[in-house]
Amino acid sequence: MRIKRFLAVLLALAMILGTAACTKTADESDSNVTQGADNNAASTGNKTDNSGSASNEPVKLRMAWWGSQTRHDRTIAVIELYEKLHPNVDIEYEPMDFDGYFNKLATLVASNEVWDIFQLGSNFPTYQSKIYTLNDFIADGTIDVSGTTEAFLRIAADEKGNQVGLCSGVNTYGIAYDPALFAKAGVAEPTENWTWADYKQACLTIHDKLGIYGSSKFDDWQAGASAGINQEGFGIGFFNKTNDNLGFSDYKMLSDYMQMRADLVDAGAYPDPGACQEISDIENDFVVSGEAAMTWVASNQFVSLCTAAGRELKLINPPRKTANGPAGVSIQSSQMLCVSSDSKYPAEAAKFIEFFQSNIEANQILLAERGIPTFTAVREALAGNLTDIEKAVYEYVDVVGAFDTGGETVNPSSPACTDTIKEQYNYYLNKVIYKEMTADEAAKALYDFAASQF
Amino acid sequence: MNTASKATDKSGRTPWNKFVYNTNTVGYVFASPFIIGFLIFTIIPMISSLYYSCTDYNLIEKENWIGLSNYIYLFHDPRFLNSIKVTLQYVFFSVPIKLAFALFIAFLLTRPSRMVSFYRSLYYLPSLIGGSVAVALVWKELFARKGLINTNLAALGIKTVNWFGSMSYAKWPIILMTAWQFGSSMLIFAAGLKEIPGSYYEAAKIDGANGWKIFWKITMPCLSPVILFNLIMQLISSFMVFTQAFVITAGGPNDATMYYALYVYKQGIQSRNMGYASAMSWVMLLIMGVITAVVFKTSKHWVFNESEG
Numbered sequence: 001m002r003i004k005r006f007l008a009v010l011l012a013l014a015m016i017l018g019t020a021a022c023t024k025t026a027d028e029s030d031s032n033v034t035q036g037a038d039n040n041a042a043s044t045g046n047k048t049d050n051s052g053s054a055s056n057e058p059v060k061l062r063m064a065w066w067g068s069q070t071r072h073d074r075t076i077a078v079i080e081l082y083e084k085l086h087p088n089v090d091i092e093y094e095p096m097d098f099d100g101y102f103n104k105l106a107t108l109v110a111s112n113e114v115w116d117i118f119q120l121g122s123n124f125p126t127y128q129s130k131i132y133t134l135n136d137f138i139a140d141g142t143i144d145v146s147g148t149t150e151a152f153l154r155i156a157a158d159e160k161g162n163q164v165g166l167c168s169g170v171n172t173y174g175i176a177y178d179p180a181l182f183a184k185a186g187v188a189e190p191t192e193n194w195t196w197a198d199y200k201q202a203c204l205t206i207h208d209k210l211g212i213y214g215s216s217k218f219d220d221w222q223a224g225a226s227a228g229i230n231q232e233g234f235g236i237g238f239f240n241k242t243n244d245n246l247g248f249s250d251y252k253m254l255s256d257y258m259q260m261r262a263d264l265v266d267a268g269a270y271p272d273p274g275a276c277q278e279i280s281d282i283e284n285d286f287v288v289s290g291e292a293a294m295t296w297v298a299s300n301q302f303v304s305l306c307t308a309a310g311r312e313l314k315l316i317n318p319p320r321k322t323a324n325g326p327a328g329v330s331i332q333s334s335q336m337l338c339v340s341s342d343s344k345y346p347a348e349a350a351k352f353i354e355f356f357q358s359n360i361e362a363n364q365i366l367l368a369e370r371g372i373p374t375f376t377a378v379r380e381a382l383a384g385n386l387t388d389i390e391k392a393v394y395e396y397v398d399v400v401g402a403f404d405t406g407g408e409t410v411n412p413s414s415p416a417c418t419d420t421i422k423e424q425y426n427y428y429l430n431k432v433i434y435k436e437m438t439a440d441e442a443a444k445a446l447y448d449f450a451a452s453q454f
Numbered sequence: 455m456n457t458a459s460k461a462t463d464k465s466g467r468t469p470w471n472k473f474v475y476n477t478n479t480v481g482y483v484f485a486s487p488f489i490i491g492f493l494i495f496t497i498i499p500m501i502s503s504l505y506y507s508c509t510d511y512n513l514i515e516k517e518n519w520i521g522l523s524n525y526i527y528l529f530h531d532p533r534f535l536n537s538i539k540v541t542l543q544y545v546f547f548s549v550p551i552k553l554a555f556a557l558f559i560a561f562l563l564t565r566p567s568r569m570v571s572f573y574r575s576l577y578y579l580p581s582l583i584g585g586s587v588a589v590a591l592v593w594k595e596l597f598a599r600k601g602l603i604n605t606n607l608a609a610l611g612i613k614t615v616n617w618f619g620s621m622s623y624a625k626w627p628i629i630l631m632t633a634w635q636f637g638s639s640m641l642i643f644a645a646g647l648k649e650i651p652g653s654y655y656e657a658a659k660i661d662g663a664n665g666w667k668i669f670w671k672i673t674m675p676c677l678s679p680v681i682l683f684n685l686i687m688q689l690i691s692s693f694m695v696f697t698q699a700f701v702i703t704a705g706g707p708n709d710a711t712m713y714y715a716l717y718v719y720k721q722g723i724q725s726r727n728m729g730y731a732s733a734m735s736w737v738m739l740l741i742m743g744v745i746t747a748v749v750f751k752t753s754k755h756w757v758f759n760e761s762e763g
Contacts, residue, residue, distance in 0.1 A: 103724060126514065129514060272616065272619035272707065274599070277704060419725060
């Protein structure tokens, strides 16, 4: 009899544990799954935050963004600062990873419940119908833009001049590498004019000499298709300037990168798709653990990467197709904060965004983690006490800004079908890696697929 | 005091009381949470998905009616056909392994022992937490390149396996994780085993049958209705495999674990082709319906039914 009672208790406990686990699943699958444990602390944080002191006109805003743990911590600190300064404003926040963020955004768009304040990148045209443009707020002074420049405003605007958001910072893509590992393998450090052939050779040599991956996971779409096509010549891009067709005509421009990726995986100099799956964000990249000598980063991620690695890393532009050809990368808005048209308090949301981007105290918490700030006063305030790593990022962005662009301006947005094409690109790239397609076939298939989207 | 007697019938009850105390009403009241939930969260979404499956709905813009194009395109989509292939493969391996394991453990736990109930609860635990993301993450770590499994293989001097980098190995951790959640099938088997009268076994023993023979001639036939039930339940849940593949492999490498439900998710939520994903879900319903029907039909030949016997 006693054992039965014991069992009843045990089973009851098990049930409770089970339901607890299930509840958690539901919460997590909304936001992020792969990032897992290290995010829990942050995501549970938003529930304890409803204690803002009562005021005559309480405003409740919801905000979400994607990013790494560093970004989550700093953004939450700024939100708390804002709530302290504006006791009537209560901001509910949802820190997420990139994929989880956009999955949730899609469902919120469908249910007309997009967060009041949300983060977007160059893919903003997809969500244009949900963006509350800021032109009126700028005109009536709710948002004071006197501290920034016309050029910086334009990188967060569409081609018709609608201010879709305020830029959180500028960045560019680059390669972070570990000079010590390069030296150990006897490979010369990359220079501004290095080529994909140099990159491949460096990967293979490092792998042969040290038994580690030469290179960690790249953003294949950016490296092989976006920057890759830009590198073919000035004015050539994957999409044309008006985002209504492709910007190149020869599918063969896509095949070299695919072939190289497959060769490197074959040689063991680049993580296979299974190993890539182990990288959930920049802070557990193989460069951090010393299992790879270089990796693809957005310049603003470099600080997180270095901090996680705890070793000296350097930043260089991505390899070029030809040593004297275009670099393929340019300075861009890393991301911006937008006000949603579902918001009940668009003016309050706009005020927060202005605070977030232009307040010096706030930016001394954020520390340019989203890219180099676009408000002059903020940039100057931060310039005084930059760490060496942050200085390296500023210098790198300056280097990229000085690259020859052949007089062409950069298209700050990408068409709505980009996600679909990107997905297909990765699909074909995997087929090349697992030898179900040749690089030439894959490039042709992708070109046809992309062209069929318009 | 007399107000209640205004509209009373012979038995002295008001129509209201009669309604409330009616057995059917009580039944419906108790079932209403489920019925309401079923109508709101199952029937309405099902009907709307049938509508959306004939449109190009992408969550953001207003949908356009495109007739059966989604269904026609499905059969030209190599990723879709591949997802059917790998899902069938998964079902084919995972269901028998899981059921065999569940039956084996249930069989072991029929021994009369004080600890049986304890062990039964213990083995049931993985099923309670098994479908969760947390366990899938643990599994991912276990089978990682430098995870526990490979470390142990290396310690034993066996060549390590690149589980998630190889198209042929990647499915095994997922199948094993499914098999590991054998608890609920095991409980049903255990209940079924208890129902088999002890006298059958005694008679068989007296007639000199050995353990193997007893298992095949008595246990299996008597258990066959339970096996049918478990088989169908597991078939259906296996077709819907999602969490493990989503968390552990994300469908990779090269779509080797891009299961049906995962592809539906990828198309519907990630690529926002809701219309196409809805069409896919309906085809899935059809496939599962057909397979379940086939199992039911053939069950006549192997399920032992006492009333017919």
